[in-house]
Amino acid sequence: MRNFFNIQILAVLFLSVLMISCNRTDDEIPDFPEGSTEAVNVWVQDSIRRYYYWADQMPAKPDYHLPTKDFFKSLLAPQDRFSFIVNTADSSSYPRSVRNMYGFDYTVLQLANGEVVTVIKLVLKNSPAMNAGLERGMVIKKINGVAITASNAEELTAAIPDQTVIQLTVGNWENGSIINEKNITVYYGYSLDQPLMSKIFEQNNKKTAYLYIYDFPDGMTSALNQKFAEFKTEGVQELILDLRYNYGGSVSSSAALCSLIPAGISANSPFIIYKGNKNGGEVKRTFSQQISYDSNALDFSVLHANSLGLNKVYVITSKSTASASEIVINNLKPYLQVIQVGDATLGKDMAGFVVEDRRKPKKITWQMHPVIYKVFNASGEGNYTNGIAPQIQVNEYSALPLRTLGDPDEVLLSSVLHQIYSKSIYNGTQPQDVKVLYQSDSPYIGFSN
Template sequence: MKKYICFQLMLLVAVFLLIFSCNNDDESGPRFPEGSTESVNLWVLDSMKRYYYWAEQIPAKPDYHLPVKDFFKSLLSSQDRFSFAVDTQDPSSYPRSVRNMYGFDYAVIQLPNGNVVTTVKLVMKNSPAFNSGLQRGMMITKINGKAITASNAEALTSSIKDQTVIDLTVGNWKNGAVADEKNIKVYYGYSFEQPLESKIFEKNGKKTGYLYIYDFPDGMTPALNQKFAEFKAAGVQELILDLRYNYGGSVSSAAALCSLIPPGITSSSPFIVYKGNKNGGEVKRTFAQQITYDPHALDFNTLRANSLGLNKVYILTSNSTASASEIVINNLKPYLQVVQVGDVTLGKDMAGFMVEDKRKPKKISWQLHPLIYKVFNANGEGAYSNGIAPEIAASEYGTLPLLPLGDSEEALISSALNSIYSKSAGKNALYQSVKILFQSDTPSAAIGK
């Protein structure tokens, strides 16, 4: 009898321990020493389960012993091209690109005659590249002494990210060849905030405003408001937005821009719909509501005072047009005609916010940048993960050298102006024979996530 009772007690203890063990893992997860890699990874997992759009796809038994960055990547959906994590105490963990390190971008293209050349397409103002004398339209023949080819362009770009100074051999495009070659050094460094650039074109009494927007930082509404006030005072009747290199940024700044263009919208007009996981649900915001998420923004009514009230807008795009700039394209469509000129956009139809340790003092130095919401316009239209295709297909590489942004003869601007003034797409048909082999700001080369 004693043996039987002891056996029952042992069995009850075993069952109790089993239940306790299961509850501990299910409700609060495994326990790790504070400060350990495993404890950081547990925080990463808990955060991702709460916020991540594809939370239901997270592996049931991730490997907590992986380095934090590898652990984070192990949680990502195969559909996710953009989520990333950084350690604020380790600069090497941040995404690196030619643009954010040196302030320029380039494209390797194959001409109709078969020749392969590399052209500088973007030089940021007051960047290391700008200060070294690099200009849009220049041709690069060598990087660190190596001639650029279709086969080594990606490897050369990757190697640039591990250096703090690069040697470029550059020249000018003259009579179908590179001339006046010289060597320049570009040092790794900081690029200052990029200004808005505007022009007004006029033909046959019709004025067209042109606005180049590099990105969408918070706090840009006063600058946008000023530009549109100038357009309105000048009597602008058509508008070209140049978002070809705009990776995105603040959705609030994008909403502010959108509020300055169409007629008839009010503070209660719907602007955007966010759809998240079961925790995030669905969130709808009007123009006015979205703008106020930028604490430094001008309010909706102040911006509307300078609205152009247009029924059509032309937007210049490329494969580098992403995120908030794609929201501008998609979310204006319920309110006016959007004529997109250029190439298919990148296809980031999602939004997110930074997730970090809010404790004081902070115990975890990692920041997570996961995709949290799919985004849709007021008509429920979205799902453009393959990019948004243009109405007028055009390439900026069909005629060399590349002209400055803002030049009326520049390829994409010219295509838009031809449509505005002569109702034709202009030069776009000429460009199909130019093949883009590699760009330094492709997702793999530039975003680094």
């Protein structure tokens, strides 16, 4: 199972998480028997109180008799969409989604004529979905024999993570109808790490690089460095980053990407500001410092040698663009022009690290993933909880079937290439009455890094 909260920020500053509950001084809390649910909940409360961004909003007298997962939720601030807890001894406690179980995602649309169409928007490489024959652009008619409608899409999706095999009736979209219908069986399984995907387009003696980045795992700096070395050798003058389905991941990896793009930065240029509660305070990190939090990362100097030295970058986004990928957008803005195309991002202007029992032997198997910091760029700009809005809003689903990512005629990429080569705002066909009714990843985006 993929890591769910692989932010890994500044954890070195907080190694004192070992036995927080043993240092508790609140005499109003009873001494519950060790190993009881209540004792675990006291540990949860003490731990989260120390690190949680909204610690000052935690209830003074929670109900210690609640099951631990429910107890954790009772401590969270109303505005917190992202903190969660898992039991490492119980795999069923981890967030499950169509994407992390089967390797694909889909969107339910309502067309201009009122017809409801479910399109596959993403199929991961080397995933169960890909191995079963699913492709981006296919249309799903039925899930487990039930036709998808506007009213049952959410219910059908919610049931998928409780299964280990799903039956799909799929087809291809052609001239407003579904053809080549067939039944496909997809089994639950692991999806391998996703490779970077790139292309170089050339027109009027101008070369534009396109780079699709699925996520930001630690250890990706070598792959990024290699891609940008290729771009530099080819004389690339424009860059398009496709982050439309990027849930985020390691901030160190996002910093590495950012070091490869703008002109005029150095190892000591400020990259990010973390603002925590009264215990966490405010921490500033340069490009070099943030990159180095990944012990396997290349040095800033090695990466920056392949920088394209650009004064602007184009970024393709959607509601599935979150966390570290939003940091790329926001934290590049002090150094170059960021032209965002597509839809507004999710709005996860927060970061954190794992809080768990580090005693040896471990006595508590619960693992918390709380919001610990709000994040800001070098200019102190942040607070994008409602998402980062694009300058050029384009509906990815305005033309069906969906084309392969990287296809120059794919709606979002086409709109950026039009902007670059015609030097005018894209105003292609945008049927405003194509409505997104539901997306299979909507309930899970916040629990994926």
